[in-house]
Amino acid sequence: MNASATAANDKPRLSFWQIWNMSFGFLGIQFGFALQNSNVSRIFETLGAKTDDIPALWMAAPLTGLLVQPIIGYLSDRTWGRFGRRRPYFTIGAILASLALVFFPHVPALWIAAGMLWVLDASINIAMEPFRAFVGDQLPTNQRSSGFAMQSFFIGAGSVIASALPYVFERFGVANTAAQGVIPDTVKYSFYCGGVVLLGAVLWTVLRSKEYPPEVLAAHDAHRQVVHSSLDQSKARRHGSIALIVGILAMAIVAGLGLERELLILGGGIAGYGLLSLLATSVRSGSMLNVIIADIQGMPAVMKRLAWVQFFSWFALFAMWIYTTQTVTAVHYGSSDTTSVAYNEGANWVGVLFAAYNLFAALWAIGIPKLVNALGVRRAHMLNLLLGGLGLISIPLIGDPKLLLISMVGVGVAWASIVSLPYTLLSDSVPAGKMGTYMGIFNFFIVIPQLVAASILGFVLKHYLGNFAANALYIGGACMIIAGLLALRVRAAQSESYA
Structure with missing residues (x-):
C-alpha cells in the first residue's frame, strides 16, 4: 500500500489493480447469488411446490440476511488478528x-x-x-464510489456467467430434463461450478489484499470516528412494546381468519423486533444487542431516507426473482409442467435473461461515473430506477421471448445502480469505526422488503389477481418507479461526484 496520503486525515489512493483485487471476491459471491436467484424457484417447483407456495419457501433467504448481516458487521468492526479485520469473515x-x-x-x-x-x-x-465495509475501510473518500462501482462490475460479470450456465451446459449436450422430482443435470453442474468459482474468487481477494490495522485506520479517519450511541431506554421500551403488540395481534388475526401462513411470518417479524428492543433495555450497556438497537435509533438522516428507496427497489427485485420463471414459462412458452420440454426451455431462457441483465449491469457500471458527474448521484439513481421499472413492466407485454432482452436492458441499468449508488451516498454518512455495523443495519432495508414481498405477493396474487404470476412483475415495476422518485429526497453528505 502506498505510504503517503494525498490529504490530511485521509487514506492513500489505491491503484486500479488494488481496487480490482479487493473487489474480485464479489465475482464469486454474486456467482452464488445468481445461481440461487435464477434456479431456486425451478428447484422448488421440481420438488413439488405450487406457485403460491414459492414466496413462503423463499422466506429463508431474507430472514437469514436480517439476522446475519448486523451481527457479522458488529463482530467484524471489533475483529483484528493475524488474518485481518474483514478477511476472516470472507x-x-x-x-x-x-x-x-x-x-x-x-x-x-x-x-x-x-x-x-x-x-x-x-x-x-x-x-x-x-465487503461493503471493506471499501469504506480501505479507500479514501474520493475513491469510495469507484470501489463500489468496481463491486457493481463484478456483481454483473459474475451473474452473467452463473445465470447462463444451465443454458450453456444444455448446448453441450448435458441433460436438461429429468424424472419427476429430480433436478436436471444442467442445474447440478452449474451449482458445482458455482462452488468452485465462489471459493476461488474470495480467496483471491483474501490473499491479494491487505487491511489497515485498527490504529492506522483510526488515524486516517480521525475526522469520522465512532460516536458511541447510548440506548434511549424509554424510546426502546415504547417502540418495542408497540411492535410486540402489533405483531402478536397481526398473527392472531391471520390465524383466526385462516389466512396464508406467509402473513404469520410478517407478524412474527414485527413481534420479534419488538421483543429484541425490549431485551436491549435489560442487557448490559455496550453489549451487542444493546449497541445494535441504539445504532438503529441513531441512524443518520441520509440512511433513513435511503431506507425508503431501498424498500421499493428490493421489493421489485424480489418480485422479479420469484415470478419471472413462472411468467416466462407460462406466458411465452405456454407450459407450467416442470417435466415438459417447453417449461425447461423457458426456464433456461430465464437464466439467459438474468445473465443478460447482469451483463448490461456490468457494462453500465463502467458508465455510471460519467452519468453521476453529469446529473449527481440522486438524479442518476432516479433515472436508472425509472428505466428498471419500465423494463419489469414490459416483460409480460412483449410477445417474442427473444425480445425480452430489451426488457433486461432497463433491469440491468437499475441493478447496476442499486448495488452501487446507495452505498456511495451512505458510506460518507456513518462513523468509520461503525462501518460494518451500519452496513449490516442498512441491509435491513434490503431484507424487510423481501420479507414483505414474500408475505403478501402470493396472498395478493391468489385472492385478487387470478394467481397470474405476470401481475407480480407489474407490481414490481411500479415499485421500482416509486423508488426512483423517492431517490430525489435523499441528500448526499458530501460531493455528488465520482473521482
Whole structure:
C-alpha cells in the first residue's frame, strides 16, 4: 500500500489493480447469488411446490440476511488478528457457501431444499457483508464510489456467467430434463461450478489484499470516528412494546381468519423486533444487542431516507426473482409442467435473461461515473430506477421471448445502480469505526422488503389477481418507479461526484 496520503486525515489512493483485487471476491459471491436467484424457484417447483407456495419457501433467504448481516458487521468492526479485520469473515463464509452450492441440487425433498436455501444464504451473507465495509475501510473518500462501482462490475460479470450456465451446459449436450422430482443435470453442474468459482474468487481477494490495522485506520479517519450511541431506554421500551403488540395481534388475526401462513411470518417479524428492543433495555450497556438497537435509533438522516428507496427497489427485485420463471414459462412458452420440454426451455431462457441483465449491469457500471458527474448521484439513481421499472413492466407485454432482452436492458441499468449508488451516498454518512455495523443495519432495508414481498405477493396474487404470476412483475415495476422518485429526497453528505 502506498505510504503517503494525498490529504490530511485521509487514506492513500489505491491503484486500479488494488481496487480490482479487493473487489474480485464479489465475482464469486454474486456467482452464488445468481445461481440461487435464477434456479431456486425451478428447484422448488421440481420438488413439488405450487406457485403460491414459492414466496413462503423463499422466506429463508431474507430472514437469514436480517439476522446475519448486523451481527457479522458488529463482530467484524471489533475483529483484528493475524488474518485481518474483514478477511476472516470472507473466508469462512466462502467455504460454507461453496459446500452448500455443491449439496443443494441433491436435496431429496422440498422441506430440505428450503432449509438448504437458509444455509446457503447465511453463508453468502457472512462473506458478503464485510465487503461493503471493506471499501469504506480501505479507500479514501474520493475513491469510495469507484470501489463500489468496481463491486457493481463484478456483481454483473459474475451473474452473467452463473445465470447462463444451465443454458450453456444444455448446448453441450448435458441433460436438461429429468424424472419427476429430480433436478436436471444442467442445474447440478452449474451449482458445482458455482462452488468452485465462489471459493476461488474470495480467496483471491483474501490473499491479494491487505487491511489497515485498527490504529492506522483510526488515524486516517480521525475526522469520522465512532460516536458511541447510548440506548434511549424509554424510546426502546415504547417502540418495542408497540411492535410486540402489533405483531402478536397481526398473527392472531391471520390465524383466526385462516389466512396464508406467509402473513404469520410478517407478524412474527414485527413481534420479534419488538421483543429484541425490549431485551436491549435489560442487557448490559455496550453489549451487542444493546449497541445494535441504539445504532438503529441513531441512524443518520441520509440512511433513513435511503431506507425508503431501498424498500421499493428490493421489493421489485424480489418480485422479479420469484415470478419471472413462472411468467416466462407460462406466458411465452405456454407450459407450467416442470417435466415438459417447453417449461425447461423457458426456464433456461430465464437464466439467459438474468445473465443478460447482469451483463448490461456490468457494462453500465463502467458508465455510471460519467452519468453521476453529469446529473449527481440522486438524479442518476432516479433515472436508472425509472428505466428498471419500465423494463419489469414490459416483460409480460412483449410477445417474442427473444425480445425480452430489451426488457433486461432497463433491469440491468437499475441493478447496476442499486448495488452501487446507495452505498456511495451512505458510506460518507456513518462513523468509520461503525462501518460494518451500519452496513449490516442498512441491509435491513434490503431484507424487510423481501420479507414483505414474500408475505403478501402470493396472498395478493391468489385472492385478487387470478394467481397470474405476470401481475407480480407489474407490481414490481411500479415499485421500482416509486423508488426512483423517492431517490430525489435523499441528500448526499458530501460531493455528488465520482473521482
